[in-house]
Amino acid sequence: MSKRASTKAPRDAPTPGARKANGKAAKAQSKTAPQPTVPHKPQLRPARKRPTHARPTRSADLARMLRRVPKAAWVCAAVAILNAVCWSILIPPLQGPDEQAHYAYVQQLAENGSLPNGSPEENFSPEELTAMRDLEFGETILNPATPAMPSRAKREQILHDLSLPQSRKGDGSVGVAASEPPLYYALQTIPYELGSGSNLLTQMELMRLLSALMTGVTVLFVFMFLREALPAAPWAWTVGGLCAALSPLLGFVGGSIDPDGLLFVVCAALFYCFARAFRRGLTPRLAATLGAVIATGLLTKVNFVGLIPGIAVGLILLAVREARVSRREAYRSLALAGGIGGAPAILYALRNLATHKPLLGIVSGSIQQLGPHSVSAELIYLWQFYLPRLPGMTNDFPGIFPPLQIWFKGIIGRYNWLETVFPGWVYTLALIPATLIAGLCARELYVRREALRSRIDEFAVYLVICLGLMALLAGASFVGFPTLAAGDSEPRYFLPLLALGCALLALAARGAGRRWGPIAGTAIVVLILTHDILSQLLEVSRYYHPY
Amino acid sequence: MRVRVALAICLTLTLIAVGVSLARTPPVRAGTDGTPLPTEVGATFAPDTVCQGEEVVPKGTTIVRMSLLSLLGPRINLRATGGGQVITTGVRSSGWTGTVVSIPVQPVARTFSHATICFTLAKRQQLVNYRGANTTHSPAVSNGTQVLPGRIRIEYLRPGKESWLSLALPTARRIGLTVSGGGGIVLVLFALVLTITGLTSWLIVRELG
Numbered sequence: 001m002s003k004r005a006s007t008k009a010p011r012d013a014p015t016p017g018a019r020k021a022n023g024k025a026a027k028a029q030s031k032t033a034p035q036p037t038v039p040h041k042p043q044l045r046p047a048r049k050r051p052t053h054a055r056p057t058r059s060a061d062l063a064r065m066l067r068r069v070p071k072a073a074w075v076c077a078a079v080a081i082l083n084a085v086c087w088s089i090l091i092p093p094l095q096g097p098d099e100q101a102h103y104a105y106v107q108q109l110a111e112n113g114s115l116p117n118g119s120p121e122e123n124f125s126p127e128e129l130t131a132m133r134d135l136e137f138g139e140t141i142l143n144p145a146t147p148a149m150p151s152r153a154k155r156e157q158i159l160h161d162l163s164l165p166q167s168r169k170g171d172g173s174v175g176v177a178a179s180e181p182p183l184y185y186a187l188q189t190i191p192y193e194l195g196s197g198s199n200l201l202t203q204m205e206l207m208r209l210l211s212a213l214m215t216g217v218t219v220l221f222v223f224m225f226l227r228e229a230l231p232a233a234p235w236a237w238t239v240g241g242l243c244a245a246l247s248p249l250l251g252f253v254g255g256s257i258d259p260d261g262l263l264f265v266v267c268a269a270l271f272y273c274f275a276r277a278f279r280r281g282l283t284p285r286l287a288a289t290l291g292a293v294i295a296t297g298l299l300t301k302v303n304f305v306g307l308i309p310g311i312a313v314g315l316i317l318l319a320v321r322e323a324r325v326s327r328r329e330a331y332r333s334l335a336l337a338g339g340i341g342g343a344p345a346i347l348y349a350l351r352n353l354a355t356h357k358p359l360l361g362i363v364s365g366s367i368q369q370l371g372p373h374s375v376s377a378e379l380i381y382l383w384q385f386y387l388p389r390l391p392g393m394t395n396d397f398p399g400i401f402p403p404l405q406i407w408f409k410g411i412i413g414r415y416n417w418l419e420t421v422f423p424g425w426v427y428t429l430a431l432i433p434a435t436l437i438a439g440l441c442a443r444e445l446y447v448r449r450e451a452l453r454s455r456i457d458e459f460a461v462y463l464v465i466c467l468g469l470m471a472l473l474a475g476a477s478f479v480g481f482p483t484l485a486a487g488d489s490e491p492r493y494f495l496p497l498l499a500l501g502c503a504l505l506a507l508a509a510r511g512a513g514r515r516w517g518p519i520a521g522t523a524i525v526v527l528i529l530t531h532d533i534l535s536q537l538l539e540v541s542r543y544y545h546p547y
Numbered sequence: 548m549r550v551r552v553a554l555a556i557c558l559t560l561t562l563i564a565v566g567v568s569l570a571r572t573p574p575v576r577a578g579t580d581g582t583p584l585p586t587e588v589g590a591t592f593a594p595d596t597v598c599q600g601e602e603v604v605p606k607g608t609t610i611v612r613m614s615l616l617s618l619l620g621p622r623i624n625l626r627a628t629g630g631g632q633v634i635t636t637g638v639r640s641s642g643w644t645g646t647v648v649s650i651p652v653q654p655v656a657r658t659f660s661h662a663t664i665c666f667t668l669a670k671r672q673q674l675v676n677y678r679g680a681n682t683t684h685s686p687a688v689s690n691g692t693q694v695l696p697g698r699i700r701i702e703y704l705r706p707g708k709e710s711w712l713s714l715a716l717p718t719a720r721r722i723g724l725t726v727s728g729g730g731g732i733v734l735v736l737f738a739l740v741l742t743i744t745g746l747t748s749w750l751i752v753r754e755l756g
Contacts, residue, residue, distance in 0.1 A: 072750055072753070072754050075746055075749075075750050076750070078746065079743050079746050079747060079750075082739050082742055082743050082746075083743055085739060086736055086739050086740060086743070089722070089726055089732055089735070089736055090722070090736070092725045093725060139584075142616070142644070142645045142646040143645060143646040143647055144645060144647065144649075145612060145647050145702065147721065148721075148724075148725050149721065149724040149725045151724075152724060154724075155724045155725075201726075201727070202727060205726065205727065234754070235754050235755045237754075238750055238751070238754040238755060239755070242747055242750065242751070245747075246743070246747065398670045399621050399622055399641045399669050399670050400619060400621075400641050400642060400673075405619075405641065405642035406619070406642070409642065414644070417644070417645075418618070418644040418645075419643075419644045419645030419646075421643075421644075424640060483674070484618065484673070484674070485619065485673055486618075486619045486673075487618070489619070518549075518550050518755040518756070519549060519550060519553040521751075521755055522550055522553045522554050522557060522751050522755055523553060523557055525747060525751060526554065526557035526558060526560075526561060526747075527557070529561065529743075529744065529747055530560070530561040530564055530565075533561065533565055533740065534564065534565070534568060536740075537565070537568055537569075537711075540718060540722065541573065541711070543721075543725075544718050544721040544722050545573055545718075546573075546714055546717050546718060546721070
């Protein structure tokens, strides 16, 4: 931490003792540490003068920006990429979550040059259907008793069948991916085309590598978020960054073809931008960046819609703060962020109008489905989806305790199609470190309650973002209820909040105090590493068992 | 220095955890009732007890694998009887997902022919499908009265003799079948995990130490 930064943020600043303890790391990072502003007082910026010399190019700006990223962040990103590559090797082809549908979407874009037709059917290309048949896709998913590739003869058969001339064009139906926006799939057409001279299996491997790279970018943004949000303890950034990088769930998603991979990048970038804006003010440049992030999110996955209420609250709060200095600039920033961010949604609505489709497209269908239900029934369901049932509530999950059996177990490990799980005792054992970490985190939040209070608006925005996503997922699950309780209850849907989760882990490490903090941080990171390795072994036992 | 010591201790514990995992023996199939898949022979939303006779429960069985499909399955109580006595019992807690569910049971002392397997599904809000094949030969019976159109596939597992570690080579070959590079890819995997561990340790010492 630089001396300047430390003196500017006394509440967050480490004590001399802590600086001494962290000496080497602090020195190494002092050059790159952010310079926080006093909360609630946006920095006064001098009037801009027209530069007399040539304006630096955008690439030079980018290079300068990248040079400011600490080395530790790059290492965390590298660890995340390597981890996702490990997972990409271990997950058999088409066994990532809904991977068959995501691959079909990419193939549709690459081969037909058009968006899917919106049908949830799985009339994929003859080539992909051949691969699904040969890989015994239907028999393997959800069935831990069936291994991925039982014999060498089977592999030879697949390679032979895929070498036959077969059409790569489907009829435009891409299964469950039909409702997703196209950005991630459009990016995936690059590795798809690179591998087009080879077979489907090679193309999938290349596409998974792109997902792995996205995982690295996610972790980079998580690290940068921690650097902005917890400026006083540089070592805690590393704890949070490594926890993100080693997260088995992130590796699992990053090792397969799944638009969640890009959604995680966008959400981590979003949290970084907000943390930066709350510390340094919402400049027009940052507002434009936020707008671009929002637009990218809307073009990536429908789930991003759940974050919109929190984003709106955040932008309004930032604009109000900014207006204390310059009302004009505040409105300009707000308009920039809102305009750029909302552009895809507006264009989509206009396109729907022009083609005589429902104004909100696929979202309209979801709203209609929600229509006949009573609001109170939905609220009760939403509550029980995450929290223990209260007296007087009807029991929507008889025999199931969702906080434990869906969410906690999900975080610890329910991979592939949710059928790949650890033995029951592992989840019970995991309650011990989870409780310790939660306790340390709570202690740190209590000790720093003054600092929390001074940044209450920032935390309120993060909370609204969380609640928005939770409401969206519970709402989507409620659509299938009561025929299907707890549908859409996959823990990976919460990884857009990875940055916040890692901040909590970093806080837990800090909660152990100045003397024991780095040791607690070490223990937490190695715990996640162990969790990751054991999860990979679980994946091996699921798909490659010899019995 | 303290961070280095903590790191060394934690990594040692990691190594022990991995070692213990690899020393475990995966269960092997001891027998099956031979019912083919994947016809659906029944489904229920309500609590249900299903019994299926003419089963052969092999000696040493510790897991009974039932072909039941659910996305968030209920608690299952299993009871196997034969020759007028209880052969074994077992329980699987709720929250399971898949097309098969493994129910751990008390080890079976000897092989029992003509056994009856009964399982009870607890109260829930989730559909459970019974999977197997249509047949008139000793079909499964639901709630003591309703005869199902066929039998549910059941498999019996017992502890294997070889540990995961001793199965490393065939497992590596299997991993190699799904990706380019063959069995050698496992060496790449191993190198990647070592690199991840090395980079993580280096960064911890550099930033936290």
